[in-house]
Amino acid sequence: MNPNINNNAPTYAHVSGIKWVVCEIIDHLWPWNKEGWRQHKAIETAGMALAIAATVAWLLAANRQLGASAVIGWWLGWSIYEIIIRMQCKPYIKDGPWWRHNYRPASRMDMFCYVMFKNLLIGVILFSVLRNLGLLQMVD
Amino acid sequence: MTPNYELSSCTNIHMKVPPLSVAHSTIHLINRFMVLIAWCLIFSLGFSAKAQAEDEKDADYNTHGRHATATHSGSYEAPLPVELSTDPDLCAYVPCSDVFPNADYFSSRKGRPAYVEAYRSKKVEDKENGHHTQDESRVLLGYVFLSTDIVDIPAYSGKPVVTLMGMDVSGKIVGVKVLKHSEPILLVGIPERELTKFIKQFVGKHAWDKLEIGKARAEGGYIGIDAISGATVTVISENQVVMRCAYEIAKQVGIIKAVPRPQAEFTSISEQRNWDELLAEGSIQHLTVSPADVGLDNTSQPYIDLYFGYLNAPAIGRSILGERNYAGLMAELKPNEHAVFIVANGAASFKGSGFVRGGIYDRIQVSQDMDSFTFRDTDYRNLYNIQAVGAPEFNESGIFIIRSASFSAAYPWSLVFLGNKMDRQTGTKTFANFDREYWLQSRYLQGGRPVIIKSDPVWLKIWKSRIKEIVGFISILIFTATIYARRDNLVRRSNRKDKRWVSIPKYAIWMTSIGFIGFGLMAQPSITQVLTWFHSMLFQWKWELFLSDPFIFIFWLFIILTVFVWGRGLFCGWMCPFGSLTELLYKIAEKVGLKRFQFIPSNAVHERLKWLKYGIFLVLLIVSFFSMGLAEKLAEVEPFKTTFLVGLFNRSWPYTLFTATLLGLSLFTERPFCKYLCPLGAALAMPTTFRWFGLKRKQECTSCTACAKGCGSQAIDHKGVIDHRECLLCLDCMVLYYDDHACPPLSKERKLRTLSGLPLTRISAGGYYIPIHPINEKGVDK
Numbered sequence A: 001m002n003p004n005i006n007n008n009a010p011t012y013a014h015v016s017g018i019k020w021v022v023c024e025i026i027d028h029l030w031p032w033n034k035e036g037w038r039q040h041k042a043i044e045t046a047g048m049a050l051a052i053a054a055t056v057a058w059l060l061a062a063n064r065q066l067g068a069s070a071v072i073g074w075w076l077g078w079s080i081y082e083i084i085i086r087m088q089c090k091p092y093i094k095d096g097p098w099w100r101h102n103y104r105p106a107s108r109m110d111m112f113c114y115v116m117f118k119n120l121l122i123g124v125i126l127f128s129v130l131r132n133l134g135l136l137q138m139v140d
Numbered sequence B: 001m002t003p004n005y006e007l008s009s010c011t012n013i014h015m016k017v018p019p020l021s022v023a024h025s026t027i028h029l030i031n032r033f034m035v036l037i038a039w040c041l042i043f044s045l046g047f048s049a050k051a052q053a054e055d056e057k058d059a060d061y062n063t064h065g066r067h068a069t070a071t072h073s074g075s076y077e078a079p080l081p082v083e084l085s086t087d088p089d090l091c092a093y094v095p096c097s098d099v100f101p102n103a104d105y106f107s108s109r110k111g112r113p114a115y116v117e118a119y120r121s122k123k124v125e126d127k128e129n130g131h132h133t134q135d136e137s138r139v140l141l142g143y144v145f146l147s148t149d150i151v152d153i154p155a156y157s158g159k160p161v162v163t164l165m166g167m168d169v170s171g172k173i174v175g176v177k178v179l180k181h182s183e184p185i186l187l188v189g190i191p192e193r194e195l196t197k198f199i200k201q202f203v204g205k206h207a208w209d210k211l212e213i214g215k216a217r218a219e220g221g222y223i224g225i226d227a228i229s230g231a232t233v234t235v236i237s238e239n240q241v242v243m244r245c246a247y248e249i250a251k252q253v254g255i256i257k258a259v260p261r262p263q264a265e266f267t268s269i270s271e272q273r274n275w276d277e278l279l280a281e282g283s284i285q286h287l288t289v290s291p292a293d294v295g296l297d298n299t300s301q302p303y304i305d306l307y308f309g310y311l312n313a314p315a316i317g318r319s320i321l322g323e324r325n326y327a328g329l330m331a332e333l334k335p336n337e338h339a340v341f342i343v344a345n346g347a348a349s350f351k352g353s354g355f356v357r358g359g360i361y362d363r364i365q366v367s368q369d370m371d372s373f374t375f376r377d378t379d380y381r382n383l384y385n386i387q388a389v390g391a392p393e394f395n396e397s398g399i400f401i402i403r404s405a406s407f408s409a410a411y412p413w414s415l416v417f418l419g420n421k422m423d424r425q426t427g428t429k430t431f432a433n434f435d436r437e438y439w440l441q442s443r444y445l446q447g448g449r450p451v452i453i454k455s456d457p458v459w460l461k462i463w464k465s466r467i468k469e470i471v472g473f474i475s476i477l478i479f480t481a482t483i484y485a486r487r488d489n490l491v492r493r494s495n496r497k498d499k500r501w502v503s504i505p506k507y508a509i510w511m512t513s514i515g516f517i518g519f520g521l522m523a524q525p526s527i528t529q530v531l532t533w534f535h536s537m538l539f540q541w542k543w544e545l546f547l548s549d550p551f552i553f554i555f556w557l558f559i560i561l562t563v564f565v566w567g568r569g570l571f572c573g574w575m576c577p578f579g580s581l582t583e584l585l586y587k588i589a590e591k592v593g594l595k596r597f598q599f600i601p602s603n604a605v606h607e608r609l610k611w612l613k614y615g616i617f618l619v620l621l622i623v624s625f626f627s628m629g630l631a632e633k634l635a636e637v638e639p640f641k642t643t644f645l646v647g648l649f650n651r652s653w654p655y656t657l658f659t660a661t662l663l664g665l666s667l668f669t670e671r672p673f674c675k676y677l678c679p680l681g682a683a684l685a686m687p688t689t690f691r692w693f694g695l696k697r698k699q700e701c702t703s704c705t706a707c708a709k710g711c712g713s714q715a716i717d718h719k720g721v722i723d724h725r726e727c728l729l730c731l732d733c734m735v736l737y738y739d740d741h742a743c744p745p746l747s748k749e750r751k752l753r754t755l756s757g758l759p760l761t762r763i764s765a766g767g768y769y770i771p772i773h774p775i776n777e778k779g780v781d782k
């Protein structure tokens, strides 16, 4: 038990089964929430713009119009933004085994590690898909 | 001690942070510590440059040496002239006389693959005038050739070791010189003289000799040559490069005679098949090369998309050519002649744009085992259309005839597309082979496919040759994981004064790790491997690259698994050879009377310095995207190579001083490198954020600082929260957690129970005595 864990869990923490899995996936992919939107409109708007830019970067890459380094640059920029916005909107991370429903309040370092690691995995999956489709210029 | 806190509710605890009072002596210690850390940093930044300067000095010295003795110095990523791979005058760009000292004249490039002839001018004495004159005639002494003209065998770095070789007319190797390599281990880990020693072993060997790394095998006539320990992959690939090149050239110039292979006898199956069926059964093979494979920008079409098949087999020949053309072709072929069709689409041409009549097709060849077969214009026949139903349209097509008894369709062979890969940074082109294997289906061969014993891939050879050590290593890993998984048992048996149950297995594992894993197997994981993983995940995953070092591969599987299950602490705290060495030094120093000099940095200092390692890791990661070579040099901030791979006193003094400083500092404070500098520790700490199973805490931990005081890693904060990124799982706090004489709340409960005459029940997983519930006569809990 961690005595310092308070009830900073997401609202879906108590649902179970497949619904919880879907909520988890959405939570990993969607860093905003309504409350955060009301409180931090400017930062959220900038974030939305950055999200669109990052998506466009991936789409360009899928159209063979953007090299690997440019995609990495965009992805890094997006990740830094995601850390900031998650600290405002969803300041928690999973605690303990991933299949359990325990969450803890995230410190900045927790959030940094979480976002970087998650986005690395997403990046690897997207890179592999593009590469296997022969769409991304992969000169290391 | 009165706890210094106030509770406002069960869940919200507001701590009064104790005022930071630092005694004078502590300040003195901190200052001393800071100065030492600063020195370490200055060294870590400065010594790379210094070491490089030393290497350059070595290179200058060695250029005065002759061929194999001192030929490779300064060859790490040495710039080679762009014309080297294309200009006919090879010896204008590379020092051919270094590998053939007796020759004074070298021809231009000849043959395919290319070589140059080495001559000595005949000197005749002009008796009348009493001086030497040069005769027109020259004596052929042998051949000089460049590895990248002949083979495309990557070494550990994934790039070839560019090697120049000399061989005399009898097939004896007379000189070997490494012109360029990209092997990081030879740059920063292993002194260059080791490579000198290694390549010297080829001199005097013959092109047909079977050389193997390690001890000579009794059977098969193998000659053993010594490896460079720690650079197994490099030496295995360099052995292949030298011997394969010598064999190819010796065969081409007629020193090695072609050995006939037993020819294939075809079955009578001759029913025609369509394109897709032929493709599905493997009678047509497909080879694609993308623009990126040859260093060009990807476009919508492949560089070359090529299909090929063996036409002599009646079923295949008839399907592709039709009955009449097949009969015509077979009537034209003499015994031991074989026809292969090739069709292709794509940006490039397999016939080659530089092809001239009477010349050689320089983009394709067929290889079988050690033999390769090239095609001249007389070996070419037009292929106007493909009869097989469903065959797509192709830009280019042709039939090529192999005229050699050494080729047999009964055995596997490969079609090789010979490309040039352009290095985007330097513009230099290097030779790159792309091949696809072809083996006639057994249904077309009388008696089926012959049994052949394929030689194992390089990585498998390495695994097989070290199987005993691998088993030992895996056993140690399993033992460690099992011990740690049983930690609850061990810490319950221990107490603050007697931690034998934890420390005996841990010390045993440390010693094994230092002796066997570190010094013996040289399997100290490094941040450079993490960087390579990153790049491989994003760019191109090559299993061979990771499998080539079995211990590092297995260790990383273990590390990844345990980091997610328990956090970095199991590796860092129990298994890392360098980490174990530094903590062992600290413990030894404590035992031999240095305890009074030992110190723990203040929390304020620790809280700032601990971020340094994350900074170092991120800098290395970012630099690696621009230059892996530079990142590898900067990764020398890890003293691992100096400690385990090369030896403390085998390197230039800045490396030695840096490592010695860290080891010296470790006598006085616990694991300074791990806590503040190690980029590998930082890289593992980050995913530790999501470890599944952490350490236990109880409610009172928020105010009681007993565990925090005993935590050598300073991983417990003033609120009693364990920072699992910093925790090295020493288990000291877990011993305390269950110790009813040391854990303040537990001890208090023990005293209360003793006073009230209540029994001391077992301590639960929550860290308290199991509550006593009075039960009534029926045994029901009241």
Ligand code: SF4
Pocket (backbone or CB within 6 Å): B571, B572, B573, B576, B577, B578, B579, B580, B673, B674, B675, B678, B679, B680, B681, B682
């Ligand atoms: S921090 Fe680095 S040196 Fe220390 S134990 Fe971990 S990996 Fe080894």
Ligand code: SF4
Pocket (backbone or CB within 6 Å): B695, B707, B710, B711, B712, B713, B714, B715, B716, B722, B726, B727, B728, B729, B730, B731, B732, B733, B734
């Ligand atoms: S005392 Fe506890 S928190 Fe500190 S390093 Fe050891 S196991 Fe980790």
